Amino acid sequence: AQSVAQPEDQVNVAEGNPLTVKCTYSVSGNPYLFWYVQYPNRGLQFLLKYITGDNLVKGSYGFEAEFNKSQTSFHLKKPSALVSDSALYFCAVRDTLLPGNTPLVFGKGTRLSVIA
Amino acid sequence: DAGVTQSPTHLIKTRGQQVTLRCSPKSGHDTVSWYQQALGQGPQFIFQYYEEEERQRGNFPDRFSGHQFPNYSSELNVNALLLGDSALYLCASSLKGRINEKLFFGSGTQLSVL
16 A cells, blocks of 8 residues: 655754755555645645656755655755745655556645744 | 635534535546545545546545536535544545646635534
8 A cells, every 4th residue: 555654743944944854655666756735724735746757856936855766755855945935745645556546645744844 | 727616615514414515626627536634634535536436435434425527526525424524625636547747736625523
């Protein structure tokens, strides 16, 4: 079965410092990996995805993520954090080995707090 | 071009009642997925509809049912509400078979069961 783990409930970082939000996954086949962000009282907004190719993926708002197959990780990063980045971040995976329109499975989320 | 729209935005019900939530997918999309997001948790997959049939289902009881209409809009019905059904219900739309593409989410319906 496919699953996602986000080991940190909360990440605190000072404005201007680099940030990392961790994600590890488990699938039977190859993964399709996604990051979403959720602001208060809003739905989920897409940030970036890894399907195939270059292990470093660049996305919206200056975010990037690195796919590491040997460590089954897909950590989200940003070189310089902004206060406006404070939100709830979700990692999600699809297992390409499963048949049909496989649903996206989400982690429990990591709350990012950027302090001015 | 409208994105995914959900109604109502908030709903308060009492235990044992029934509720219907509605979703219109993004223009051009034919697949609707429903997720339940409890407080402090990630979204949990309920079920997915395309071609007016339930295609995939997560680990939710039969009290949770749905429907998709010919215009691709969808409803989520929950019967015999329990306190534990209180959550944000999210609708997401996509294109059938495009598993390498992102889901587009609505803003959700916040359901409170008292």
